[in-house]
Amino acid sequence: MDSSTAGRALAMVMADPRGAQALAVDLLATAKREADPAGEVTALRALGLAARELQDAATAAHQLRLSVAVARRAGLAELAAESRMSLALVLDDLGRPRSAVREIDLALTALRGLPLARARMQQGILLRRLGREADALRAYSTALASFRRHGDLLWQARVLTNRGVLQAYRGGLSQARADLLRAQELYRELGLTSAVAQVEHNLGFVSAQGGDLVSALDWYDRADEHFRRSGSRPAVALIDRAELLLAARLLGEARQAAQDAVQAATDAQLGSLVPQAKLLLAQSALAAGDQAAAHEAAGQARRAFQRQQRERWAVHARYLELRSAASQDRASLRKVAAALENSGWAEQALEARLFLASCGDQAALAGLAAPPAKAGLARLRIRAWHGRALSLVHLGDPAGAKRALDAGLRLLDQYRAALGATELRVLSSGEGADLAALGIRLALADHRPRQVLAWAERWRAATLRLRPARSPDDPELTRDLAQLRRVGAELTGQDGDPVRRHRLLRRQRALEEAIRRRTWRTGAAMSTMDKAIPLERVIASLGDRALVELVEEQGHLIALVAVAGRVHLRQLATAAATTAEVAALRFALRRLVSRYGSAASQAAADAAARHGLRLLDEWLLAPVRPLIGDRELVIVPTGALQALPWSALPSCAGRPITVAPSATVWWQAATSDRHHKPVPHTGKRRTVLVAAQEPPCAVPEVQALAALLTHDASLVGTQATVQATLTAMDGAHRAHIAAHGAFRADNPLFSYLSLADGPMTVHHFTSLRRMPELVVLSACDTGLSTVYPGDELMGLSATLLGAGTRTLVASTGPVEDTATQTLMVQLHRHLDAGTAPSHSLALARSAADPDSWATAHSFTCFGAGTA
Structure with missing residues (x-):
């Protein structure tokens, strides 16, 4: 058999593993028929490498062992060494590093020239996984020089990819990015689309190592689109995604990605990746408060790492095992904190010391005294400022501790502002929980109420103080939102066929997930947060x-x-x-x-x-x-009190009440134009009235208001489409929408109003250039929000206030149709007389039918209370 024909199967492996597999089967049969041991060795090697690409490590190992055996029997030492080189990688995938090192060492003794350089690169991969990073870097650089001398573009791209990943682990992000971008160019020249996707994923990893969540998500999603099309999402890609989602505090999504990674690695028998996936599963479970699941996964990961002699990783797993234990062993945690530091797990070492410090461990407190580094991951530096503050409190320097806390919260402000997506901004506030809590405790100890209020405001609802990021100009996002609206409309009108309803619900969930992923990649509206308001x-x-x-x-x-x-x-x-x-x-x-x-x-x-x-x-x-x-x-509530109908409390009877996410947000809404608004005022205070076809009272309600008010647009029934409503609302002074409303506790950014052509969600509102100053939502539950750490809110009300609406009237519960219509007419009558919204709502409640008191008090005035 012609050697070039056999080599063609090897060359196809990365571009088309299934095609290479089919060709290798034919070549193997031909080689056996012609008694051609060299062809047989090469065909078996191609079969093994194709199986590896197809995530079947066990078959890959079997084929490669056969290849080595055939080569040895035939005395083909160099071909045996090349097959050993490939077998070493597969054995490492299977979690057998000692066997892998033995095979690569045997290969190195028999190779010369270009094949030797390839083996050196493979050795570098093994050395990196064993934690010998400096040795791995030398192996990569030596191999790269040889590939360049021989003009081998494919192996240049491979070694640049591996060296780029290693540079990222070592903190050399600019070198990593340069290596990966060059590898991307080479793979494109070679037409290897799968390899390009893998490099794009690694570019996402580099961004993640640098703390750039938005860029990392963008790169990961690009690569994932290819992986999904090819029908195989690599376990390592799922592990990296889980790690990034965990850093973004998307805990449910991180845990699911980790579970998917465990399954993918297990199915492919990738023994080296299974414990890494279980480590991520333990981290995400612990972050979500599931200690039992975290403890089990961490223990499994530790035992696997120890069997594989991967002691650096075993230390990390041991830390998670201790942290998730039912009772805390502080002495063991002290030892593991030192081991984490020595093993290069800086973030986990800091977490361990912070945990010990919170338990009063004096040695841990002393270890946290140093000022944080000026560069590095923002979340790590934020926690380091918390550690320094704890240490300064212990040393009797509360003033210094407060300065450290303020520095940490300023850094959090910058980190949050660099994110564009509301969801990521809201979740990032959790990074400041410990700093704000300590600041409040210090102010309480000083018996200074004004300082307690200042610390509470320092952290509270900070996302709403940021300039809002508008929906990205993304045709695919627009398409997905339109499809979601159509599915929502079909679900509303579909009640007879359970199979069809189930299919529609599945489609709805898929679209919502796609929309969320796209909005996570929204660019920030500005690079820094507005200065704190005195x-x-x-x-x-x-x-x-x-x-x-x-x-x-x-x-x-x-x-x-x-x-x-x-x-x-x-x-x-x-x-x-x-x-x-x-x-x-x-x-x-x-x-x-x-x-x-x-x-x-x-x-x-x-x-x-x-x-x-x-x-x-x-x-x-x-x-x-x-x-x-x-x-x-x-009133600025906290936690579950966000959903309390405050006006119904006896002490508030007849009293104008305004509920605000924070005192600062109230001040911004009440006293100034809060955000840049590209659409200038025309001098005319436009009023827009919208009534959906349901509930039955919506159209009569808006017709009654139209007869009462001077208005510029009235959209009723089939006219009240999402786009028509948005167009009419943009730049209006007052907007009234009567429709069915739904609060999605499971996914608050998909809370919606039901209009003629489907649901108008939070995402639609963010497309407006200028929000109405006063919005009245005559619908159930539209004032509800999900509450996150820092009293950060997500839902319709939070979105409208964050996007620039000064005052919102909405309900925190269900409402009766007839009672609502009466209340709304009274509300607008007072508004038209020039009465402030908070006072107008109080007067409308006072005139309500006593039998409908629950509906009257369900409506709350949010934001400024003025318009």
């Missing part, structure tokens, strides 16, 4: 109002009351008690509004709701009643 200006702007800001501190609620230029502090109830009571109240109100059950059942629901309101009033407002008097209130 608290004195916020307090001075209150005028005759009283601010009541609630803070949770170690399980207890604290009220910070700003009134007449002073700030007071009052202790309230436990957070657990109020959370449980709010849940019970909301259940009773839902029963009451739905009119479900007998008259006796309705009376019981009414009594339960009123009892819950009295109890919450005593817990939350009674302690501050002497301070607030009968003033208008600006």
